[in-house]
Every structure is written in C-alpha cells, then in structure tokens.
Amino acid sequence: MPSSATTDQTASATLDQVIDAFRAHHPEGDVDLIIHAHEVAAEAHQGQLRKTGDPFITHPVAVALMLAEHGLDAATVAAALLHDTVEDTSITLEDLESEFGEEIARRIDGVTKLDRVRYSNREQAQAASIRKMVVAMAQDVRVLVIKLFDRLHNIRTVHALREEKQRRVARETLDVYAPLAHRLGVQEIKHEFEDRCFAILYPGPNAEIQTMLAERAPEREAFIERMIEEIKALLAESGIEASVTGRPKHQYSIYRKMKEQGRPFEDIHDLIGIRIITKSTRDCYGALGLVHSHWVPVTGRFKDFIAMPKINLYQSLHTTVIVPDGKPL
CATH class of the missing domain: 3.30.460.10 (Beta Polymerase, domain 2)
Structure with a gap:
C-alpha cells in the first residue's frame, strides 16, 4: 500500500508548490497563467468543502501539483486547476474560453464530459467507459492525463466516503483507470491504483500479503x-x-x-x-x-x-x- 506520506503531500498542496514543480521542468514557462487559473478556481470554489472536510480547492491544486511534477505544460496545469469549475460552480465553458482561450477550455470540457460518464457494472465500465476515454485520448491525450491524476487524488482520499461508495469507486478505478494508466505508460500510477483498490475491495487478502511481505x-x-x-x-x-x-x-x-x-x-x-x-x-x-x-x-x-x-x-x-x-x- 502506498504510504500515507504520499497522500498527505498532495492533500496539503499549495500554489507555491505547484509553481516550484512547474518551474523545475519549465524555467521559462507561463507561471502567470497558472496563478490566474488558481485565482479563478479559488474564487469559484469559495465555501465549498470536500467529503474529507477540506476546502474544495485543495483537490484541483493537488491534481495540478502532480501534473506539474510530471512535467506537463502550463495550459494543462491551468486546466487541472479549473477542471471542476464547469461541473461544480456557476462558471460556464464559455466563461473559461473567454478568459483562458479555446485550448484550455477544450481540455476542461473533455474532463467534464468524462466526469459525466456513469458506471452501473463492470461490463459497462470496461466497454462504454474505456471507449469514451480512448476517444478523449485520441483527441487530446492531456485530457486523459488530467482525468487520471484527478482519479488518483480521489482514490487517495476515498476514505471519506461511505463504505459502499468506496467500493464502487475502487472497482471502477481498478477496471477502467488502472488499465488506462498502463496504456499511457505511467506504471507508478497503475500500481498505486491497483494496490489502493485491492486494499478496499479485498481487505483480508491484502492484509495477509502485507504481513507475509513484511516478514520476508x-x-x-x-x-x-x-x-x-x-x-x-x-x-x-x-x-x-x-x-x-x-x-x-x-x-x-x-x-x-x-x-x-x-x-x-x-x-x-x-x-x-x-x-x-x-x-x-x-x-x-x-x-x-x-x-x-x-x-x-x-x-x-x-x-x-x-x-x-x-x-x-x-x-x-x-x-x-x-x-x-x-x-x-
């Protein structure tokens, strides 16, 4: 199981950390764009809380930090900061396009559409959802990358949900997102998805394997x-x-x-x-x-x-x- 340190690191992520991580890969990158996206997102999500009790803005900031650490460009990091605004605030896609341009608005729209896909069973998840995401990947792979990191932060904080919802999210993650992470070549994310979902879906076998691994x-x-x-x-x-x-x-x-x-x-x-x-x-x-x-x-x-x-x-x-x-x- 990934350590809690990994979870805490992203849960308490700050804009300064996002900027530092971005500059490490892009010394001459457009930091002002990221700062502006954070300002808009923070204002839009003002007063909203996550199930964990944290301010909602901590989630898009955590996603943006992970993307910045992996070297993504300023537009993608900005889109990550704004990725829940259309779904969860009064901001419209037209507002975002007017403020940030078509490129960023298109990525946010792609993530929003993926958020609206619902899964009723494993078969549907493996068929309809993977098809939907592969289409998104073909149009702009960065949409799928944002969604993967969005899900990664959500699975790290899934403990705040009721047990039934935890299991549904874990099953969906294991069946849909882990294979997609594998296809994208981000193996560390695939493995974290699998181990975290395994702990939720099969707590008994997970504990046994953890104990036996520790012994050896x-x-x-x-x-x-x-x-x-x-x-x-x-x-x-x-x-x-x-x-x-x-x-x-x-x-x-x-x-x-x-x-x-x-x-x-x-x-x-x-x-x-x-x-x-x-x-x-x-x-x-x-x-x-x-x-x-x-x-x-x-x-x-x-x-x-x-x-x-x-x-x-x-x-x-x-x-x-x-x-x-x-x-x-």
Missing part, C-alpha cells in the same frame, strides 16, 4: 541488492553505461498471480523486478544478451517492446531468467 522484507532487500551489484558488474565489463534499480512486485500483482496460478503465497517466487535503463537501443539489446548469457532465460517470457512499441510508444525489453538459487527474476 530483509531477505528480499538483500537479494535485490545482490542482483543489482551483479548486473552492474556485468554491464561494466562490457562497457555498457546504465542505471540499475530493483523493486518488489506490488501486492495486487502478487494476489493476481496467486489466483491465476492457484498457488499459495509461499509458492510465488518471482516477487522482484530489476530495471536496466541504457543510453541507446543497441545497449539495451546488449544488456539483454549479457543477462541471457549469464542466467537461464525462461521460455515464453521474452517481450520486445522496442520492435513493437506499445500504443503510448513505450519501448523496452522484458524477460525472466532463473538465477543460481532457482528463483525467477
């Missing part, structure tokens, strides 16, 4: 460090410059694997992933060759997303190998 954490961390150092040495010997990082698999992915394979937690061994980021495509294939020559690759587990990129142009090579102690990696 020291062993797992030592294994990750050992593998990272071994891979770094392999790459250095061949003159390949790369960053190498490791991480444990996420709780929901472990649960899904247990269900799909019909195996208990103790029999799930591939709980760790290693990421190698190189400076060129040639070095990426070279690193793959080194890994495959050093350890035994698992048949059928290799995927080449360089030769066949994903829809979001994500490019990488995926493989699974068996390391000396018999564990898949």
